[in-house]
Amino acid sequence: xxxxxxxVARLIESFKKxxxxxxxxxxxxxFHILKMEREEAEEMAGxxxxxxxxxxxxxxxxxxxxxxxxxxxxxxxxxxxxxxxVEESHNILPIENTHAFEGRYHVLxxxxxxxxxxxxxxxxxxxxxxxxxxxxxEEVIVATNPNVEGETTALYLSKxxxxxxxxxxRLAMGLPVGGDLDYADAVTMSKALEGRREF
Amino acid sequence: xxxxxxxVARLIESFKKxxxxxxxxxxxxxFHILKMEREEAEEMAGxxxxxxxxxxxxxxxxxxxxxxxxxxxxxxxxxxxxxxxVEESHNILPIENTHAFEGRYHVLxxxxxxxxxxxxxxxxxxxxxxxxxxxxxEEVIVATNPNVEGETTALYLSKxxxxxxxxxxRLAMGLPVGGDLDYADAVTMSKALEGRREF
Numbered sequence: 001x002x003x004x005x006x007x008v009a010r011l012i013e014s015f016k017k018x019x020x021x022x023x024x025x026x027x028x029x030x031f032h033i034l035k036m037e038r039e040e041a042e043e044m045a046g047x048x049x050x051x052x053x054x055x056x057x058x059x060x061x062x063x064x065x066x067x068x069x070x071x072x073x074x075x076x077x078x079x080x081x082x083x084x085x086v087e088e089s090h091n092i093l094p095i096e097n098t099h100a101f102e103g104r105y106h107v108l109x110x111x112x113x114x115x116x117x118x119x120x121x122x123x124x125x126x127x128x129x130x131x132x133x134x135x136x137x138e139e140v141i142v143a144t145n146p147n148v149e150g151e152t153t154a155l156y157l158s159k160x161x162x163x164x165x166x167x168x169x170r171l172a173m174g175l176p177v178g179g180d181l182d183y184a185d186a187v188t189m190s191k192a193l194e195g196r197r198e199f
Numbered sequence: 200x201x202x203x204x205x206x207v208a209r210l211i212e213s214f215k216k217x218x219x220x221x222x223x224x225x226x227x228x229x230f231h232i233l234k235m236e237r238e239e240a241e242e243m244a245g246x247x248x249x250x251x252x253x254x255x256x257x258x259x260x261x262x263x264x265x266x267x268x269x270x271x272x273x274x275x276x277x278x279x280x281x282x283x284x285v286e287e288s289h290n291i292l293p294i295e296n297t298h299a300f301e302g303r304y305h306v307l308x309x310x311x312x313x314x315x316x317x318x319x320x321x322x323x324x325x326x327x328x329x330x331x332x333x334x335x336x337e338e339v340i341v342a343t344n345p346n347v348e349g350e351t352t353a354l355y356l357s358k359x360x361x362x363x364x365x366x367x368x369r370l371a372m373g374l375p376v377g378g379d380l381d382y383a384d385a386v387t388m389s390k391a392l393e394g395r396r397e398f
Contacts, residue, residue: 004292005263010250014243014246017243019227029217031263031288034254034288036251038251041247044214045245047209048243048244051207051232052241055206055207066204088230090230093203096202
């Protein structure tokens with residue numbers, strides 16, 4: 001018995017490719033779209049195609065953008081001496097939300113991952129070195145994720161960039177604010193001890 | 200500072216309308232699509248439009264289908280004497296998965312909900328009465344959800360349909376298989392007691 005009609009099954013298969021979307025969620029989403037107004041569904045489809053057409057990588061920093069160079073790279077008020085390296089474009093958002101960083105960004109478009117066969121050559125590193133050789137950057141903040149791949153990449157970058165005469169720093173790791181000592185895992189706890197600061 | 204480019208923000212807004220998709224998930228999905236192959240993203244957009252174009256309601260039972268009447272209504276081996284009433288098309292799926300029901304379906308396209316201003320007139324009830332008056336249906340299984348709206352609708356239907364000379368039954372409510380008595384809520388527990396059966 002044809003349980004799910006082919007056009008619906010096709011959309012479910014497509015949605016299942018999205019992160020965090022399993023079979024049940026994909027099904028729920030597709031059935032919701034079936035109940036939507038036609039215009040609303042077409043707006044969604046249009047938004048997908050439009051985004052893929054209009055968004056590309058910034059030729060300076062690698063950030064995803066609809067203008068090239070991106071708004072971070074052309075913003076007159078942002079400090080050119082400070083460069084924050086992130087893994088992916090979306091990692092910029094949580095940093096911007098702090099309103100504590102006024103420098104510029106560089107997006108690696110990935111991390112070094114021997115398991116996935118990603119080496120430094122596959123990352124946006126060459127343009128980074130070019131940027132640093134121009135001499136305006138004084139400090140590079142490595143803001144890769146606090147996991148194995150992020151740490152490996154951070155270590156690699158520090159060895160690569162220090163000889164260029166820039167200060168290379170890493171985001172602090174430790175107890176999350178609002179957390180509870182009892183729930184901290186051993187690795188985080190040891191990082192918190194290691195990075196302890198004087199009053 | 201333009202944190203998220205407009206074409207990306209537009210897709211995020213669109214995804215946020217889907218059930219179970221909040222701001223963070225919508226963002227993650229949009230960023231994932233940015234990294235997808237262009238063909239794959241276009242396949243998703245195409246699947247949305249194609250589904251909205253090709254799927255409509257079955258003129259007999261109200262089920263969502265790409266052929267009219269739907270495959271359930273035209274299937275020669277399904278028992279016409281048994282009719283299962285569900286709220287929405289997607290409720291058919293869990294019933295089909297049991298392989299324990301061989302009858303036909305009728306989709307109400309909603310439930311009676313005074314809070315949302317939905318009365319019996321807004322539901323797919325008139326065609327249901329027409330179907331029953333043809334005289335082939337012997338039993339109607341009301342498979343609306345085991346919640347307030349589903350129960351209200353079931354009660355309404357039982358009063359409406361019994362005078363037509365059909366047997367009207369309701370899905371059993373009780374302890375879920377594999378569950379634990381300690382975790383059963385009082386309402387489920389009282390339904391389980393009320394519906395107890397002899398060995």
